[in-house]
Amino acid sequence: MPFKDILLNDGRKIPAIGFGSWKIPKDVCAGQVGQAIDVGFDHLDTAQVYRNDEEVGQALKESGLSRKDIWITTKWSGVDDKDPKTSCEESLKKLGIEYIDLYLIHHPRLCKGDIEGTWKKMEELKKSGFVKSIGVSNFTKEDLQELLSSASIKPVVNQILLHPYVIKSTTPLLQYMSSQHIVPEGYSTLIPLTSKPGGPVDKPVEKIAKRLNVKPEQVLLAWSKAKDAVIVTTSSRKERLEGYLDVGDIVLTKDDVKAIDDAGAKGELWEGRKQRLAVGAKYVAAAGLLGYLLYTRL
Numbered sequence: 452m453p454f455k456d457i458l459l460n461d462g463r464k465i466p467a468i469g470f471g472s473w474k475i476p477k478d479v480c481a482g483q484v485g486q487a488i489d490v491g492f493d494h495l496d497t498a499q500v501y502r503n504d505e506e507v508g509q510a511l512k513e514s515g516l517s518r519k520d521i522w523i524t525t526k527w528s529g530v531d532d533k534d535p536k537t538s539c540e541e542s543l544k545k546l547g548i549e550y551i552d553l554y555l556i557h558h559p560r561l562c563k564g565d566i567e568g569t570w571k572k573m574e575e576l577k578k579s580g581f582v583k584s585i586g587v588s589n590f591t592k593e594d595l596q597e598l599l600s601s602a603s604i605k606p607v608v609n610q611i612l613l614h615p616y617v618i619k620s621t622t623p624l625l626q627y628m629s630s631q632h633i634v635p636e637g638y639s640t641l642i643p644l645t646s647k648p649g650g651p652v653d654k655p656v657e658k659i660a661k662r663l664n665v666k667p668e669q670v671l672l673a674w675s676k677a678k679d680a681v682i683v684t685t686s687s688r689k690e691r692l693e694g695y696l697d698v699g700d701i702v703l704t705k706d707d708v709k710a711i712d713d714a715g716a717k718g719e720l721w722e723g724r725k726q727r728l729a730v731g732a733k734y735v736a737a738a739g740l741l742g743y744l745l746y747t748r749l
């Protein structure tokens with residue numbers, strides 16, 4: 452059972468899993484994007500700041516795919532202080548395409564305190580037809596509320612960090628987005644494997660992987676799918692990409708999702724404590740140093 456497209460609030464349908472080109476070096480980018488297309492990815496996720504749009508465009512051209520058969524998301528990242536319109540025109544040219552499926556504000560800080568004004572520029576881009584859908588990334592609930600207070604077009608998605616170690620703090624945002632029909636796109640979902648191995652999430656993920664006879668990364672992506680998120684992931688390895696696409700067939704039970712959420716919340720609590728301890732330790736060290744300096748001067 453392949454992934455089912457997800458319906459957006461503007462009536463368009465987005466493929467439920469995308470291949471991201473962040474950090475892919477220029478010299479191997481066209482090859483890796485081409486490989487992703489060959490294994491069956493029909494959704495590419497890039498950004499102005501990834502600086503590999505020409506190579507993504509080259510892979511697209513070499514794939515021979517018809518434009519309508521591939522979904523392209525790119526983002527306004529405020530590079531060189533260029534505005535969304537100029538950046539969008541440059542992205543279209545670099546990617547070698549006539550329109551962008553989904554254009555995102557990469558981060559609220561790029562709006563420099565004027566979320567409403569920046570969103571108006573995004574709305575203009577949608578009206579121009581060069582961009583079919585518009586959305587945001589890394590927006591908090593408060594950022595979205597500010598945007599929605601004057602928007603005439605709603606963002607279709609908010610692309611956010613989504614992994615078990617942030618699920619507790621992110622759930623209120625997900626609930627708010629759901630109430631506003633803004634679809635979550637989750638990135639860095641594999642963080643428990645890539646940068647936090649050995650944490651509390653490993654155990655439930657491994658147990659579920661064993662039961663379902665799948666890989667741990669597939670369990671994590673299936674968890675993201677269970678949160679009704681569009682998955683944004685990547686790999687240079689063909690077998691991993693094939694495994695990602697097979698996640699369309701993996702359905703976690705409510706208990707599976709809860710076990711992963713609970714373990715993630717434990718890790719989040721521990722991270723929070725560690726950070727507070729580190730800040731506390733810094734203060735103690737600074738106070739000690741100050742005391743020592745005062746003592747030696749007296």
Ligand SMILES: NC(=O)c1ccc[n+]([C@@H]2O[C@H](COP(=O)([O-])OP(=O)(O)OC[C@H]3O[C@@H](n4cnc5c(N)ncnc54)[C@H](O)[C@@H]3O)[C@@H](O)[C@H]2O)c1
Pocket residue numbers: 470471472473474496497557588589610611638639640641642644645667668683684685686687688691
């Ligand atoms: N909007 C944003 O601010 C933002 C931020 C980060 C990423 N993104 C998008 O999301 C995409 C994916 O981001 P990501 O790379 O953080 O995602 P990810 O968490 O999906 O990690 C992908 C990496 O995990 C590795 N991996 C897979 N299985 C593994 C395993 N079992 N053990 C160890 N490593 C394993 C892959 O080889 C790959 O390098 C990016 O390319 C970009 O398009 C957007």
Ligand SMILES: OCCc1c[nH]c2ccccc12
Pocket residue numbers: 473498500528557558
């Ligand atoms: O999207 C990947 C993370 C990232 C890299 N550069 C950025 C600039 C603005 C917002 C996010 C990013």
